[in-house]
Amino acid sequence: MGRCPARGRGLRDTSARYKGSGPERFLPDLAPSSEPAACLGASAFTMEQLSSANTRFALDLFLALSENNPAGNVFISPFSISSAMAMVFLGTRGNTAAQLSKTFHFNTVEEIHSRFQRLNADINKRGASYILKLANRLYGEKTYNFLPEFLASTEKTYGAVLTSVDFQHAPEDARKTINQWVKGQTEGKIPELLASGVVDNMTKLVLVNAIYFKGNWQEKFLKEATTDAPFRLNKKDTKTVKMMYQKNKFPFGYIEDLKCRVLELPYQGKELSMVILLPDETDDESMGLKKVEEQLTLEKLREWTKPENLSSIEVNVSLPRFKLEESYTLNSDLARLGVQDLFDSSKADLSGMSGARDIFISKIVHKSFVEVNEEGTEAAAATAGIATYCMLMPEENFTADHPFFFFIRHNSSGSILFLGRFSSP
Known part of the structure; x- marks a missing residue:
């Protein structure tokens, strides 16, 4: 996320409250919920809404990637990408929020953030017959001031804690730190999410989502x-x-x-x-x-x-028996699907993260891995x-x-x- 005014409001369980007819109607409410995930009581209807929204986006992105590569392999974790972008959505405002909401179909889901919280808990539940780990983390420039409400909400809802790093003076060390964490979360299947040069001394925030799956037939x-x-x-x-x-x-x-x-x-x-x-x-x-x-x-x-x-x-x-390893920079694909202001330093409104309009998303990187053999499947993905x-x-x-x-x-x-x-x- 690179450098480039409105104060952010803060995510309750009623994060998709109606806020008028303009783009602000999509804005999440950033005050952290005191209600545990197990007590959210998400109805089957609203969880169905989230599943539908995620699937619509999955197919939209798959078809966009297929157009770019009509004869080649394609492999993504749309759930990983949607989860990462839902964290971004927490901090967006105005037209930036409206574009994200429309492209990811968040505007079709009541209480979008609490539904992600519930779904993440269901998928990551203990005692499952498969191994599936979904992990989120924020890496922020140690000298940059993020709103406490934003950090509390990402941690409460998505389990994403903020790790302070020195992008300004040691961007390469920060990059290695991020890659090492992703490597651990994906059991070594994605050893280098961020290539050299992806982060620099202007980077303020990297949002990382990693997902790892291993299941036997x-x-x-x-x-x-x-x-x-x-x-x-x-x-x-x-x-x-x-x-x-x-x-x-x-x-x-x-x-x-x-x-x-x-x-x-x-x-x-x-x-x-x-x-x-x-x-x-x-x-x-x-x-x-x-x-x-x-x-x-x-x-x-x-x-x-x-x-x-x-x-x-x-x-x-x-x-x-097959193995796929794919890497994508999703900026242009998401822009074609409707997310444009997020990547434009003059238009991006991420004031819900810092209280100021001085940051934008410079790059969204997604890497994925899958191996299918006689025993079952091993798969991993990460998004910045x-x-x-x-x-x-x-x-x-x-x-x-x-x-x-x-x-x-x-x-x-x-x-x-x-x-x-x-x-x-």
């Missing part, structure tokens, strides 16, 4: 069944992959209008699942995936993947017309030997933690 693939097999990148090129195989009962569906198979692979405990959309092969360069992506909306994705449209049947599953279904056969084949779309979902909330496109081993 409910039904594991047998290692001895893994073989070398061709993966079709497009209609003329192939590449050899390690193809895993198993035959088991899984939720499965076929979208007749799209000519696309849907498979749900639950993780142990069935609290999380990987859902894969695999188009039938076609002669286009994307092997059928482009048509699926063109149809992606919140409503259609939910229709395609909801339990009542999937049948638990025997499926011969062939899935590549309804189709008709056809009748299924008693046994189906699901051979992912060409590009597919996938996401990892927290089933009880419907929240998409990670999503991507696997196009090229």
Whole structure:
């Protein structure tokens, strides 16, 4: 966040209170809540609102990234990005707040910050059958004065404590400190979130969100069944992959209008699942995936993947063993989606952080990692017309030997933690 007047108000549980018809109606209320997360009593309706908002943003960003890279791999944690930007939203005012609210669909969720607080607690709960760590932290220039209300709210709602660092005199040391923390939170999978030169002596604040996931399949693939097999990148090129195989009962569906198979692979405990959309092969360069992506909306994705449209049947599953590591600077993509003032030193209003309009967001960096193997999945990330279904056969084949779309979902909330496109081993 770089250098570049209105005093900030402070987040109660009623953080999305109506404030008139102008952009200020989106402003969070920054006084910290005294109510513990367990007592928030978020209704299923409002948690559904948050899940819908996060999924809409996830698909918006995925499609924007896909336009930039139509034939390559894409992998992001939209939940990580939304969580980080919700922290930023706490400190925004005026048009900056309105743009963030619209792009991230925060304006569709009542009490947005308390809902994130509740969802973070649900996802990070103790005793889960998976390992999922979501961690937030603020790194602030030690000589810069942040509003106590802002710091109290980020700590109370997002668990993000402020660590003072010396950006002004030792930016490289500060960068290494941030990277070391992210490396620890992601079990070493993201060793360098911030590249050399990303922070400098003008940096005032770095907001970091890191998410790490490791889960075993409910039904594991047998290692001895893994073989070398061709993966079709497009209609003329192939590449050899390690193809895993198993035959088991899984939720499965076929979208007749799209000519696309849907498979749900639950993780142990069935609290999380990987859902894969695999188009039938076609002669286009994307092997059928482009048509699926063109149809992606919140409503259609939910229709395609909801339990009542999937049948638990025997499926011969062939899935590549794969690992993806992706890095994105999201400024231009978010600007295309509507977040513009945040990155403009002359327009950014982050006065809810400091009481002055003297800072702006210089860069949003997102790195992500996923590894899928016979045991399960390891993933990490850090940010700075309804189709008709056809009748299924008693046994189906699901051979992912060409590009597919996938996401990892927290089933009880419907929240998409990670999503991507696997196009090229």
